[in-house]
Amino acid sequence: MEIRTLRYLVAVADLGSVTAAATAVHVTQPSLSRQLRQLERELGVDLFVRDDGRLRLSAAGAEFLPVARSLVVQAEAARNIAAAIAAGRLQRVTIAAPGTTLTDVVAPFLATLEADDPMPAVLEETPASVYATLTLGADLAIGTTPPPDQLAGIALADLPVWAYVPRTHEWAGRGQVPLADLVDRPLLTQDRDYHPRRALDSAVAAARLAYTELHEFGSPEVAQAVAASGRGIAVVSDDPRFDLQPLTIDGPTGPLGISLYAAWQPGHHGAATIGRLAARLAAFCVARYGEQVTPPRRRARRHTATP
Structure with a gap:
C-alpha cells in the first residue's frame, strides 16, 4: 500500500469522479483506475461501488477514507519536515541555560520571536553541566564559561554581578x-x-x-x-x-561581572539557523542591558555560523 495510491483514493472521494481526480493528481484515468483496483486487492476490501463506469465509495470505502486521509496528511507533513531539515531549518529549538539566565535573558528574548521562528522549549541546567545537554537533546546551550573547543559558539554578553x-x-x-x-x-x-x-x-x-x-x-x-x-x-x-x-x-x-556564551554542535543540521538565533540573542542582550555588555571582539569563538 503506497501513500500515492491513498492520495488517489482521497482525490476520487473528494472530487466525485475518476476523471476529475486523474486531472488533479496528474495521472491518466486508466492508470488511476488500475491502481485503485490494486489497492482493493491488497486490502481485500471493495472500496468502491462501480455503476456504469462511475465510482462511488462503498460503505467499507467510507469507513476507510478517514484513515487514508490521515495517512496522506501525515506523509505530507513528513515530507515538509524532511525538506526543512535538508534546508537547515528548524521546527523546534531547545535552549538549555542556568535558571537565572533563563529567567532574565532567555525568557525575555523568547518574547521577541516571530511566527516563522522555531517553536522554543527550554531546559534548566547548572552551569557545570549546561554544555553536556547538547548531546542530550538541547540545540543551543547558554553558559557562563567558554564552551569546549569541539563546539561552535559565540560570546553573548559580559553582565555585571x-x-x-x-x-x-x-x-x-x-x-x-x-x-x-x-x-x-x-x-x-x-x-x-x-x-x-x-x-x-x-x-x-x-x-x-x-x-x-x-x-x-x-x-x-x-x-x-x-x-x-x-x-x-x-x-x-x-x-x-x-x-x-x-x-x-x-x-x-x-x-565584577560574568560572561555569557552560546554554544551548539557544529554538525547540527540546523547549525546555521541556531547560529543566527544566537547572534540575535547577543544583540538582544545589548538592547536590554546597554552597549557596555558587548564582549570584546577577541572573545568571539571560531566556528560561528554565517548569517
Whole structure:
C-alpha cells in the first residue's frame, strides 16, 4: 500500500469522479483506475461501488477514507519536515541555560520571536553541566564559561554581578561599592556551583580580602528577598527584585561581572539557523542591558555560523 495510491483514493472521494481526480493528481484515468483496483486487492476490501463506469465509495470505502486521509496528511507533513531539515531549518529549538539566565535573558528574548521562528522549549541546567545537554537533546546551550573547543559558539554578553541593597540602605545612592567595603558587610550569595559566586570569590582572593559574614542560598531570588528584609547585601547577577537598588562592585581589575556564551554542535543540521538565533540573542542582550555588555571582539569563538 503506497501513500500515492491513498492520495488517489482521497482525490476520487473528494472530487466525485475518476476523471476529475486523474486531472488533479496528474495521472491518466486508466492508470488511476488500475491502481485503485490494486489497492482493493491488497486490502481485500471493495472500496468502491462501480455503476456504469462511475465510482462511488462503498460503505467499507467510507469507513476507510478517514484513515487514508490521515495517512496522506501525515506523509505530507513528513515530507515538509524532511525538506526543512535538508534546508537547515528548524521546527523546534531547545535552549538549555542556568535558571537565572533563563529567567532574565532567555525568557525575555523568547518574547521577541516571530511566527516563522522555531517553536522554543527550554531546559534548566547548572552551569557545570549546561554544555553536556547538547548531546542530550538541547540545540543551543547558554553558559557562563567558554564552551569546549569541539563546539561552535559565540560570546553573548559580559553582565555585571550586582550588590543589591534596599532603597533605604546607606549605600543606595552610591551606584557602586568597592569590594573592600562590601566584604565587611553580611553577604547573601549562591553556592560555588554558580559563576557569580565564583567571580566574587576570585575577586576577593585576588584582592587578598576575606569575608566577614557570608550566607549561601540555593536561589538568587531568595537571596534578594532576604536582602530586602535588611539582613544583608545580596551579591547575584539577577535582575533586581523586591525594589532593591543595584550597585556595581569595584573589584581589583574593574567592575565584577560574568560572561555569557552560546554554544551548539557544529554538525547540527540546523547549525546555521541556531547560529543566527544566537547572534540575535547577543544583540538582544545589548538592547536590554546597554552597549557596555558587548564582549570584546577577541572573545568571539571560531566556528560561528554565517548569517
